[in-house]
Amino acid sequence: MPVMNIIEAVRNALQLQMRADQRVVVLGEDVGKFGGVFRATSGLYDEFGSDRVIDTPLAEAGIIGTAIGMALYGLRPVPEIQFGDFIFPAFDQIVNELAKFRYRSGGQYPCPVVIRTPVGGGIRGGHYHSQSPEALFIHTPGLKVVAPSNPYDAKGLLLACMRQNDPVLFMEPKRIYRASKGEVPEGDYQLELGKAALLHGREDAQVTLIAWSGMVSIAEETAKKATEAGISVEVIDLRTLMPFDIDTILDSVKKTGRCVVLHEAPRTCGFGAEIIASVQERAIEYLEAPILRVTGFDTPFPYSLEHEYMPNADRTLGAIRQVLEW
Amino acid sequence: MPVMNIIEAVRNALQLQMRADQRVVVLGEDVGKFGGVFRATSGLYDEFGSDRVIDTPLAEAGIIGTAIGMALYGLRPVPEIQFGDFIFPAFDQIVNELAKFRYRSGGQYPCPVVIRTPVGGGIRGGHYHSQSPEALFIHTPGLKVVAPSNPYDAKGLLLACMRQNDPVLFMEPKRIYRASKGEVPEGDYQLELGKAALLHGREDAQVTLIAWSGMVSIAEETAKKATEAGISVEVIDLRTLMPFDIDTILDSVKKTGRCVVLHEAPRTCGFGAEIIASVQERAIEYLEAPILRVTGFDTPFPYSLEHEYMPNADRTLGAIRQVLEW
Amino acid sequence: MVAVPAQDDLRRVLDDDGKPLPGAKVPAIPDATLQRIFDTMMLVRIMDDRMMRLQRQGRLGFYMKAIGEEASHFAVAPLRDSDWIFPSYREQGAWFWRGYSVQQFIDQLFGNVDDPIKGRQMPVHHSANWINLVSISSPVGTQIPQAVGAAYAAKVMGKDDVSMVYFGEGTSSTGEFHVGMNFAGVWKAPCVFICRNNGWAISVPKEKQTAAKTFAAKAVGYGMPGVRVDGNDLLAMWQVASEAIERARAGEGPTLIEALTYRVQGHSSSDDPSVYRDPKEPEIWEKKDPINRLRAYMRHRGLWNEGWEKELSEKYNQQITDALAAADHKGPPSVETMFDDVYEELPWNLREQREWLLQQARTKNPHHHG
Amino acid sequence: MVAVPAQDDLRRVLDDDGKPLPGAKVPAIPDATLQRIFDTMMLVRIMDDRMMRLQRQGRLGFYMKAIGEEASHFAVAPLRDSDWIFPSYREQGAWFWRGYSVQQFIDQLFGNVDDPIKGRQMPVHHSANWINLVSISSPVGTQIPQAVGAAYAAKVMGKDDVSMVYFGEGTSSTGEFHVGMNFAGVWKAPCVFICRNNGWAISVPKEKQTAAKTFAAKAVGYGMPGVRVDGNDLLAMWQVASEAIERARAGEGPTLIEALTYRVQGHSSSDDPSVYRDPKEPEIWEKKDPINRLRAYMRHRGLWNEGWEKELSEKYNQQITDALAAADHKGPPSVETMFDDVYEELPWNLREQREWLLQQARTKNPHHHG
Numbered sequence A, B: 001m002p003v004m005n006i007i008e009a010v011r012n013a014l015q016l017q018m019r020a021d022q023r024v025v026v027l028g029e030d031v032g033k034f035g036g037v038f039r040a041t042s043g044l045y046d047e048f049g050s051d052r053v054i055d056t057p058l059a060e061a062g063i064i065g066t067a068i069g070m071a072l073y074g075l076r077p078v079p080e081i082q083f084g085d086f087i088f089p090a091f092d093q094i095v096n097e098l099a100k101f102r103y104r105s106g107g108q109y110p111c112p113v114v115i116r117t118p119v120g121g122g123i124r125g126g127h128y129h130s131q132s133p134e135a136l137f138i139h140t141p142g143l144k145v146v147a148p149s150n151p152y153d154a155k156g157l158l159l160a161c162m163r164q165n166d167p168v169l170f171m172e173p174k175r176i177y178r179a180s181k182g183e184v185p186e187g188d189y190q191l192e193l194g195k196a197a198l199l200h201g202r203e204d205a206q207v208t209l210i211a212w213s214g215m216v217s218i219a220e221e222t223a224k225k226a227t228e229a230g231i232s233v234e235v236i237d238l239r240t241l242m243p244f245d246i247d248t249i250l251d252s253v254k255k256t257g258r259c260v261v262l263h264e265a266p267r268t269c270g271f272g273a274e275i276i277a278s279v280q281e282r283a284i285e286y287l288e289a290p291i292l293r294v295t296g297f298d299t300p301f302p303y304s305l306e307h308e309y310m311p312n313a314d315r316t317l318g319a320i321r322q323v324l325e326w
Numbered sequence C, D: 001m002v003a004v005p006a007q008d009d010l011r012r013v014l015d016d017d018g019k020p021l022p023g024a025k026v027p028a029i030p031d032a033t034l035q036r037i038f039d040t041m042m043l044v045r046i047m048d049d050r051m052m053r054l055q056r057q058g059r060l061g062f063y064m065k066a067i068g069e070e071a072s073h074f075a076v077a078p079l080r081d082s083d084w085i086f087p088s089y090r091e092q093g094a095w096f097w098r099g100y101s102v103q104q105f106i107d108q109l110f111g112n113v114d115d116p117i118k119g120r121q122m123p124v125h126h127s128a129n130w131i132n133l134v135s136i137s138s139p140v141g142t143q144i145p146q147a148v149g150a151a152y153a154a155k156v157m158g159k160d161d162v163s164m165v166y167f168g169e170g171t172s173s174t175g176e177f178h179v180g181m182n183f184a185g186v187w188k189a190p191c192v193f194i195c196r197n198n199g200w201a202i203s204v205p206k207e208k209q210t211a212a213k214t215f216a217a218k219a220v221g222y223g224m225p226g227v228r229v230d231g232n233d234l235l236a237m238w239q240v241a242s243e244a245i246e247r248a249r250a251g252e253g254p255t256l257i258e259a260l261t262y263r264v265q266g267h268s269s270s271d272d273p274s275v276y277r278d279p280k281e282p283e284i285w286e287k288k289d290p291i292n293r294l295r296a297y298m299r300h301r302g303l304w305n306e307g308w309e310k311e312l313s314e315k316y317n318q319q320i321t322d323a324l325a326a327a328d329h330k331g332p333p334s335v336e337t338m339f340d341d342v343y344e345e346l347p348w349n350l351r352e353q354r355e356w357l358l359q360q361a362r363t364k365n366p367h368h369h370g
Ligand SMILES: Cc1ncc(C[n+]2csc(CCOP(=O)(O)OP(=O)(O)O)c2C)c(N)n1
Pocket: B029, B058, B060, B082, B086, B089, C090, C138, C139, C140, C167, C168, C169, C170, C171, C172, C196, C198, C200, C201, C202, C263, C267
């Protein structure tokens, strides 16, 4: 099996689906001739032409607004927002239009648009090239939110997204776009949306550690350190954030009784809060300790102090110790 | 003391502050001659003139974008967004600009803008005249979020907002704009931001019920029904959502051991989740039952089934019974 | 059509009394078509009148009239059925023209079980995919880039469908207008933009929306033709729309049409214009009423007579009366439908919430579980 | 200045060799001012060159050059110090012109403890409120309505300050451009809009941004004058900017200036133009280099000599070397500063997070508490 990084896996998924389905078009800033600032669409312009791989004017509201119209008429647009931080000019089109179109039309107008965008920090991007806005979209009924953490999942999930009929925000972890490599089948496969991955699950796991996107690698690193310290940690990579895999979470937490949630976004009103609320509503009697969060701080994403801002394995291990010692 | 409804209290606060501070200007769609579609600014145009009470072109991004520039230069703009549902075209200006200006400039450019907007359902407004978007803004570091539930608080909090130097989203409960009446001092007073109101707090309270904005009246109704059923409920009206009054919440929950959070916004990733997460992190050992949520459903806000969608006293009482029986 | 419309060149065919202007080229509209247009304009006028009275009686929650703007709705008349329409909330004529029925219209207003959108949105937010009329949204302007996307899709899918999008002059101030127009220009999208300039955006007069001489002039910034037309002159509307539609279909790109008309009454049933505008202003415009002008023209042409109009008015009043009676017996959609169509299939959180709601509807002791 | 610029009327004073064009009205710029402008242009060119090399050596994270666009920066030269400037990220000249120092510039690039913005943002996102230069944002276009708001504020506060805002031609496609321009037109705001048309938005050529004949033509849609100027001709830039600034200050309203220039190199240090454009294109433009043209003009006028330029280049290279050396010894801002300036005062959640971080920085066993 070929080894790919996340960029290559995403490109490969787009290419396969564009070959399989004439209706799939890619649009966004610099996605055409240049192949995207992260090169995720490189080669597509040459293979599929400028009608299906569209360099748009500089306007996110236009990218999403026109993508919606394309989807209504019968295409399968996969717009790219160059950085997750620049999705906000399109926010109205996403939360008031894309998310509500099927519902408000009584089911007449489904809107199968898959929005790809790189998210997260760790690339010295400061305020506007680092944000993790998932919570805003998870709180928006009508949208699905998908956040892969590795090349295999990225390809399988993106293919699945392009083949279902609901709008999706597909968040790609830019920090590990190239650093994360793995074996990826050349051919076609899909991963079911809404299913988490349980990493080194074990009967005797003492703590459940929940993460997604770029934080899964930190979770893995934490689990390794924990093992060295004689603590067995079971990691859940959510992969899909809306709808999220409550069953896998509950199975694990009921077993361990201890849980830590890890995310990059600011803590207050982040997705971690929802996970905690949902778990305690359903399994508080199993909890041996509060569910703790390791997250970004409630500040804009800083530049010079990025390293201090980002959650890391030490902090996560600290929280794991805390729930164990509680 | 004169009796005012919320509209009158808001208007009164604006009028007092515009008289006291030349720098205060009001801008938005229809706020001038017409006095706003809810009439919150009526009379201000005649008293303060078209330079300070500005009918803008139809563009929320322009309203907030220009308000930011006005604040940078030295004015104290109080823009109105006609309905909370129409704030999203300005979302980028609010979350990427207004919220981050002070921070990103190293403290050089504070941005004292107070955005007023009516929120919530119950007026047969359907998808786009009913939303409660607080969670999106609470998750945005740099913004304060204020949500009064009655005329007295509306005036005192709005005056406080216009006299401090951070950007604020001031959410007004449109369903009870006129229905909620109460005694309001004619003169000047302020309520401290970040302080909740404890309603009929009592030593023997069995359950803590947390609400804000339009849901406080439902919480009160629930408390009455609960008392009739022999259950003593202590209601917390948060009033400020960011920063929220964690101390008042913890004091009450540590006493009651049981808590229900009531909000109109869709449940998943709503602000209720953050309250639950914060409480269990700090006081799980006091909890006799899971903290339950009574909320809007995870759907767009429906029209015909609005009554079925909105949280009500019966549902809230049901949740209270459930935490008691748990 | 010129790229920069001379500011005062307003395209007209009929004078205010419905007589063809000297030297005006009268478009060749088949008599039957003209009569169907008049017929539909009558329906719009009667419907608006009846629904407003109903609203005033407290029997209808909300309504928006198009009185005085009806001719502007018929830019859709020269379209083919396969062409797509992205309406705003004030083009009732477009719906009836395509065959949306009086009953469907009224069922939507009441959001009852037969409402084509299942009672999901406020009155006047229709949707009818079977006739290519796209779901109306409240946030103004959002439909503009969407229409451009649909036009682009038709083009790349090798169809020669055109999309037509309506919006008010106030909406030209939104960012959505700009990005939609700009994308259309760059893509040479087969899209026709109809700016219904009715002079007012709720209480805000057109002078406070823009300093541009005309709304048509905004086309210059997008490299497309801008045309200004008398929006109360049905023949001129038809003519200008036909030209723009042909241009689009021929692959020559988009056109912006400013239809100059006037909002004779309030913005909506919730509005009271007396607070912000001079009552004399509407009076001037009532003299230019599009129905009167078309009627006069058709009379000259022998295409109209009193009896026929009386029939139409009786027919439509009866249809409305019957539709209201029928609507009275229709309840709202059932509670469980609230959770449908958020997604193609219910995810677990909605399944759970749905079950809970149904169960608490059954029991007398409702309570919420996580 | 006319409302609709004849498409090809490009305002120029100097030819490509720096000679005044026959019949061109040469603006009366004091010799000392002209020399200060040249001096500052040299600094920009040298800084860009040094910083790019630094970046290539991996000693600087990110940088954005203005090579070939320097003349367009000096639309700010005719401003008063009290006038406000809302820059984009490619107008280094505006900063140095107002006295922002080489050391401050470099401290910002390194985000060190002396960075005027405390290391909060990426390189080239300067802010200097003491000279009325507003904090640069990455999301393009957001500064446009903000500049209009500041201009409006000056007007209602009875000051006669002007605000000037810079953006690239690609940014004219954003909704922010439209709403800002439109508000300015309606308000007759004392605002000057400088559209730096350098032909490219990263990899997207100007032809894909708009179908309009020129970017200046977009002014028509906002009822303001639009002027197209040779952005590599310092004298023409000065002239056109002065006219617009005077207009604004006199209460006659805003002006859109399209400065025609060219992005000779990559978009930023992360970009590689060879992937998407013909390397011959930049060569054509190097012949129109703004510094060469100004130098030639000043030589004719006897305002330039080789020795002086050599001095300048030595002076600035030395200043940069010294500033870099100084920057090397400066650490990042202290950890606790991360929580400052989110609000005027720290709310409880930030106090708690701050204490936790400081404490775990101290202990060797960091752990997170709620
Ligand atoms: C984005 C947005 N902001 C505000 C509103 C509230 N609103 C509804 S209609 C309207 C005026 C629209 O005027 P115009 O575009 O001229 O259309 P008209 O009503 O005259 O047909 C406003 C401000 C809205 N619906 N959407």
